[in-house]
Amino acid sequence: MSGSQSPKDFFRPLAVGAPTPLMDIPARPSRAIHFFDPSNPKMAAKIPDMVGTVDVLLGNLEDAVKADNKVAAREGLVKIAQDTANLGGQSAPTQLWTRINSLDSPWGLDDLTTLVPAIGDKLDVIMVPKVQGAEDIHYVDRLLAQLEAKAGLERPILVHAILETARGVANVEEICGASPRMQGLSLGPADLAADRRMKTTRVGGGHPGYLVRQDPPRENGVANLEATRATYQQDLWHYTIARMVDACAMHGIYPYYGPFGDISDVVACEDQFRNAFLLGCVGTWSLHPKQIAIANKVFSPSVEDVAHARRVAAAMGDGTGAVMLDGKMEDDASLKQCLVMVELAEQLAAIDPELKKAYDAIEVADV
Numbered sequence: 001m002s003g004s005q006s007p008k009d010f011f012r013p014l015a016v017g018a019p020t021p022l023m024d025i026p027a028r029p030s031r032a033i034h035f036f037d038p039s040n041p042k043m044a045a046k047i048p049d050m051v052g053t054v055d056v057l058l059g060n061l062e063d064a065v066k067a068d069n070k071v072a073a074r075e076g077l078v079k080i081a082q083d084t085a086n087l088g089g090q091s092a093p094t095q096l097w098t099r100i101n102s103l104d105s106p107w108g109l110d111d112l113t114t115l116v117p118a119i120g121d122k123l124d125v126i127m128v129p130k131v132q133g134a135e136d137i138h139y140v141d142r143l144l145a146q147l148e149a150k151a152g153l154e155r156p157i158l159v160h161a162i163l164e165t166a167r168g169v170a171n172v173e174e175i176c177g178a179s180p181r182m183q184g185l186s187l188g189p190a191d192l193a194a195d196r197r198m199k200t201t202r203v204g205g206g207h208p209g210y211l212v213r214q215d216p217p218r219e220n221g222v223a224n225l226e227a228t229r230a231t232y233q234q235d236l237w238h239y240t241i242a243r244m245v246d247a248c249a250m251h252g253i254y255p256y257y258g259p260f261g262d263i264s265d266v267v268a269c270e271d272q273f274r275n276a277f278l279l280g281c282v283g284t285w286s287l288h289p290k291q292i293a294i295a296n297k298v299f300s301p302s303v304e305d306v307a308h309a310r311r312v313a314a315a316m317g318d319g320t321g322a323v324m325l326d327g328k329m330e331d332d333a334s335l336k337q338c339l340v341m342v343e344l345a346e347q348l349a350a351i352d353p354e355l356k357k358a359y360d361a362i363e364v365a366d367v
């Protein structure tokens with residue numbers, strides 16, 4: 001909500017006839033947001049078979065789509081949305097998102113004015129790149145309301161902002177609170193690195209030069225600076241992700257990691273995703289089909305964690321007081337953490353039969 005706005009106006013439609021904004025953003029599973037270029041015939045051909053195997057399919061119109069293909073990508077996305085069953089809309093197993101071109105580009109406006117009338121009923125979330133502050137969200141918010149009203153849509157399209165400028169990061173809280181449409185945030189590590197003038201050349205992930213080194217061993221009180229010392233690579237994105245998580249939690253919306261550009265390094269990709277999962281993110285991006293399985297694995301609580309969480313919940317009874325379990329103290333606050341895990345497991349079990357089987361098996365054997 002912006003400074004001069006009355007609280008009661010925040011949840012009013014911004015155009016006559018537009019759908020009423022949602023009070024709460026639904027927690028729909030979105031472990032992997034899988035990017036595809038709708039102007040690439042090979043990728044487009046794969047989309048119908050991917051429905052049901054990934055939580056979100058995202059038709060990307062921005063960076064990674066050639067300038068000459070911008071219109072073809074937009075039109076390709078319309079066609080895919082119209083022709084593909086079970087993709088997009090409230091009850092579809094796979095959500096349909098798009099990433100529009102940036103608001104200062106020659107294409108952003110036409111992206112919105114084409115997509116909303118044509119496939120607005122199927123589009124669940126619109127990702128807006130390079131968001132700098134609340135003003136960008138306000139612009140999209142009003143425009144979407146006008147387009148929704150004109151198209152007679154019954155459900156508001158949600159908005160997701162990518163943080164990829166220093167100003168965007170500095171304004172992260174106001175971005176999250178700028179509209180009831182705000183669904184979440186993703187990290188845009190490549191543009192953000194460039195904007196910050198970081199000295200990296202990668203799309204997400206770590207850097208071997210960003211490290212801390214073990215202290216030198218001391219002999220008779222003197223540091224041996226010649227000794228071999230272990231180094232520990234640090235996470236370049238810790239600060240930004242942590243800020244995103246707090247801003248999203250404060251506003252009841254959802255944080256996501258983002259892209260991991262080294263498609264061949266599936267191990268480091270899994271590590272980067274897991275850091276984000278542990279810090280509070282609900283999902284990440286997948287740029288290549290092989291990253292979907294990594295995201296689904298990482299962003300689904302492990303069977304061991306769910307088993308432990310259920311044991312704590314059972315041992316805590318009415319949820320107050322303190323108990324000992326396996327030598328550890330559990331209390332109201334550790335129970336709350338466990339309930340986050342249990343709730344997430346329930347949401348995922350409802351849409352993923354394999355996970356349901358794995359989580360159901362715990363109940364019998366381990367609790």
Ligand SMILES: CC(C)(COP(=O)(O)OP(=O)(O)OC[C@H]1O[C@@H](n2cnc3c(N)ncnc32)[C@H](O)[C@@H]1OP(=O)(O)O)[C@@H](O)C(=O)NCCC(=O)NCCSC(=O)C[C@](C)(O)C(=O)O
Nearest residue numbers: 035036042043046060063064188189190191259287288289
């Ligand atoms: C990396 C690339 C070029 C490798 O593409 P490739 O064709 O060389 O890979 P491949 O391993 O040979 O592909 C095998 C098969 O899978 C297909 N395929 C491959 N990828 C996909 C896909 N995503 N969805 C569906 N199908 C896909 C591909 O067409 C091929 O089909 P085939 O067997 O029939 O020949 C390709 O995967 C790709 O273009 N991925 C999407 C890239 C993208 O969307 N980038 C933008 C997001 S990141 C970003 O913008 C940064 C950010 C946030 O803004 C900021 O940090 O600032």
Ligand SMILES: [Mg+2]
Nearest residue numbers: 063164188191
């Ligand atoms: Mg970018």
